[in-house]
Amino acid sequence: VEEPSFNRLAILGLGLIGGSFALAAREHGLAKDIVAFDPNLETIAEASVLGIIEQGFSSALDAVYEADAVILAAPVRAILRLLPEVAPQLSEGVFVMDLGSTKRAIVAAMNELPEHVRAVGGHPMAGKEVAGFAAAEPTLFMGATFALCPTARTDGRARELAETVANALGARPLWTEAEAHDEAVARISHLPYLMAAALAHAAAPEGLSRSLASTGYRDTSRLAMSEPTMMLDILMTNPAPLRAALAQASEALAILDAFLEAGDESGLRAWMESAQQRR
Amino acid sequence: VEEPSFNRLAILGLGLIGGSFALAAREHGLAKDIVAFDPNLETIAEASVLGIIEQGFSSALDAVYEADAVILAAPVRAILRLLPEVAPQLSEGVFVMDLGSTKRAIVAAMNELPEHVRAVGGHPMAGKEVAGFAAAEPTLFMGATFALCPTARTDGRARELAETVANALGARPLWTEAEAHDEAVARISHLPYLMAAALAHAAAPEGLSRSLASTGYRDTSRLAMSEPTMMLDILMTNPAPLRAALAQASEALAILDAFLEAGDESGLRAWMESAQQRR
Numbered sequence: 355v356e357e358p359s360f361n362r363l364a365i366l367g368l369g370l371i372g373g374s375f376a377l378a379a380r381e382h383g384l385a386k387d388i389v390a391f392d393p394n395l396e397t398i399a400e401a402s403v404l405g406i407i408e409q410g411f412s413s414a415l416d417a418v419y420e421a422d423a424v425i426l427a428a429p430v431r432a433i434l435r436l437l438p439e440v441a442p443q444l445s446e447g448v449f450v451m452d453l454g455s456t457k458r459a460i461v462a463a464m465n466e467l468p469e470h471v472r473a474v475g476g477h478p479m480a481g482k483e484v485a486g487f488a489a490a491e492p493t494l495f496m497g498a499t500f501a502l503c504p505t506a507r508t509d510g511r512a513r514e515l516a517e518t519v520a521n522a523l524g525a526r527p528l529w530t531e532a533e534a535h536d537e538a539v540a541r542i543s544h545l546p547y548l549m550a551a552a553l554a555h556a557a558a559p560e561g562l563s564r565s566l567a568s569t570g571y572r573d574t575s576r577l578a579m580s581e582p583t584m585m586l587d588i589l590m591t592n593p594a595p596l597r598a599a600l601a602q603a604s605e606a607l608a609i610l611d612a613f614l615e616a617g618d619e620s621g622l623r624a625w626m627e628s629a630q631q632r633r
Numbered sequence: 634v635e636e637p638s639f640n641r642l643a644i645l646g647l648g649l650i651g652g653s654f655a656l657a658a659r660e661h662g663l664a665k666d667i668v669a670f671d672p673n674l675e676t677i678a679e680a681s682v683l684g685i686i687e688q689g690f691s692s693a694l695d696a697v698y699e700a701d702a703v704i705l706a707a708p709v710r711a712i713l714r715l716l717p718e719v720a721p722q723l724s725e726g727v728f729v730m731d732l733g734s735t736k737r738a739i740v741a742a743m744n745e746l747p748e749h750v751r752a753v754g755g756h757p758m759a760g761k762e763v764a765g766f767a768a769a770e771p772t773l774f775m776g777a778t779f780a781l782c783p784t785a786r787t788d789g790r791a792r793e794l795a796e797t798v799a800n801a802l803g804a805r806p807l808w809t810e811a812e813a814h815d816e817a818v819a820r821i822s823h824l825p826y827l828m829a830a831a832l833a834h835a836a837a838p839e840g841l842s843r844s845l846a847s848t849g850y851r852d853t854s855r856l857a858m859s860e861p862t863m864m865l866d867i868l869m870t871n872p873a874p875l876r877a878a879l880a881q882a883s884e885a886l887a888i889l890d891a892f893l894e895a896g897d898e899s900g901l902r903a904w905m906e907s908a909q910q911r912r
Contacts (some may be wrong), residue, residue, distance in 0.1 A: 538842035546853035551908035556881035563817040574825035602835035629830035
C-alpha cells in the first residue's frame with residue numbers, strides 16, 4: 355500500500371463527477387481523509403453513511419479549511435463562483451484542481467488565486483447522461499484522457515500532483531493550454547451534444563416514426579439527454595469555438611442538401627466517403 | 634416442429650441483411666429448401682459450405698425458378714433492377730418481399746409485377762455499420778419492428794405470409810403505406826446517419842481533439858461508418874422527405890446559433906430542455 359498523496363482532500367460538489375472522484379480516491383487511497391461540500395444535504399448524508407467521506411459540509415468555505423488538496427467538481431460557472439469564495443481559506447501550498455468541462459474561464463479565475471496556492475485546470479474526458487451522486491462509480495475515469503491545463507499558479511510540484519491524481523483514477527494525463535483544449539472539446543465533445551439535440555428536435559419521434567426508431571436513432575441522439583444545467587454552463591463559457599464548430603457542421607449539411615437537390619450521385623458518394631474517413 | 638411455410642425460398646442478395654435473413658430462416662425452419670443469388674461467388678460458396686443454403690446461383694433469374702417465396706435483400710436500386718429482371722420467371726402465386734430501406738419506389742415497381750404474383754414491401758428496422766455476409770447473424774431482426782407496405786399485388790394471403798415471415802424472424806410486423814414509411818424513416822433512420830456524417834465532417838478528430846475524443850463522439854458519429862452504396866441508394870430514392878428532415882435539423886442548429894450569439898441563457902435552456910423532452 356502506497357502512502358496517501360494528501361492528508362485532507364476536500365471535494366466541492368458530489369454529483370456524478372465529484373461522487374465518482376470521491377469513490378475512486380477512496381478506493382485508491384489518494385488521501386488520508388476525504389471531506390466534501392455539496393449544496394444538497396441528503397447527498398452529504400448519504401456519502402457520510404456510506405463511509406465515502408469523513409465529513410460533509412454545507413459551506414464550501416468550511417470544507418476547504420486545512421485541506422492540502424481541493425477538487426472542484428461542479429458545472430463550470432459554479433466553479434467560477436466557488437473559486438473566489440474559498441480563496442481566503444486556502445492553506446499555504448494547497449493543491450487546487452477543478453474537473454470542469456471548459457477551461458479558459460476557469461484558468462483565468464485560477465490565475466487570480468493567492469500566490470501561495472498551487473492550481474491546475476483539469477478535465478477528465480468521461481461522463482454519462484445520468485447526473486447526480488446516485489450515478490457515481492469509482493471506475494468512471496478508468497482509461498479516460500485527463501486534460502490538464504497550466505495556470506499562473508502551476509509550479510513543478512503542482513504538475514507532479516496533477517499527474518498523480520489523474521494516474522490514481524486510472525486516467526491518462528495530457529497537458530494542453532486552456533485555449534487549445536476549449537477549441538478541441540467544442541468540436542469533439544460539445545458539438546456531438548448539439549448535433550444529438552438538433553436531431554431530437556428534427557426527428558421528434560411520435561406515432562409511426564416512434565415505432566420505426568431503432569438503435570441508430572437511439573445512439574445518435576443519446577447525448578440529447580445530457581443535464582441541461584451542466585451543458586448551459588459549457589455553452590455560455592465557450593461560445594466562440596462552439597459557434598465555429600456549429601458553422602462547420604451546418605456547412606456540411608448545406609453541401610449535402612445541395613447534392614440532394616441536384617441528385618448529384620458522385621458528390622453524395624464523395625461526401626459520405628469523406629465522412630467515413632474522418633470518423 | 635411446425636410445417637415449413639415455404640417449399641423453396643429464394644434469397645436475392647446475401648449481404649448483412651440477406652445473410653441474416655437466411656440464417657434466421659434456417660434456424661426457424663421457415664422453408665424446406667433455401668437457395669440464394671449473390672453477385673459474389675465466394676459468398677455463395679461460403680453459404681453453401683456452411684449449409685445455410687441448398688443451392689447458390691450467380692443469376693437471379695435462375696435463383697427464383699420454382700421458388701414459392703422470393704426475398705430481395707439488396708441496396709434499394711439493386712432491388713429496383715432485380716424486380717423486372719426476375720419477373721418473367723416468377724411462379725404462379727409466389728410470395729415476393731423485399732427488405733430495402735425505402736419503400737415508395739419499390740412498391741411502385743412491385744405494382745408492375747405480373748398479376749399472378751403476391752408482393753409486399755418490407756423493411757426490418759435493424760442493421761449495423763458492418764456490411765457483408767461475414768457480419769450476418771440469425772438474431773439481427775429479433776425484437777425489431779418490421780415495416781410492411783401493401784402493393785397492388787397484396788391480397789389476404791400475401792398479408793398472412795408477410796406477417797408469418799416477420800414473426801418467424803422474431804420481429805414485430807407493422808403495416809404502413811409506403812409514403813408514410815418513407816417520410817418517417819427519413820426523420821428517424823436516415824437523418825441520424827446524415828447528422829452523424831456531418832459531425833464527422835465538422836469534428837474531424839486529429840491531434841489533440843483525437844486524444845480528447847470520448848464515448849460521446851464515438852456514439853454520436855457511429856452511423857457515419859454506414860456502407861456508402863446502401864446509403865447512396867437511400868438518399869437517391871427518398872430525396873424530398875430527407876431534404877425536409879434536413880431543413881428541420883438545420884433550422885434547429887440556426888436557432889441554437891442565434892441563442893449562442895446573443896448569449897440568451899433562457900433561450901438556450903428552453904432549446905436543450907425541448908430536445909431532452911422530444912428524445
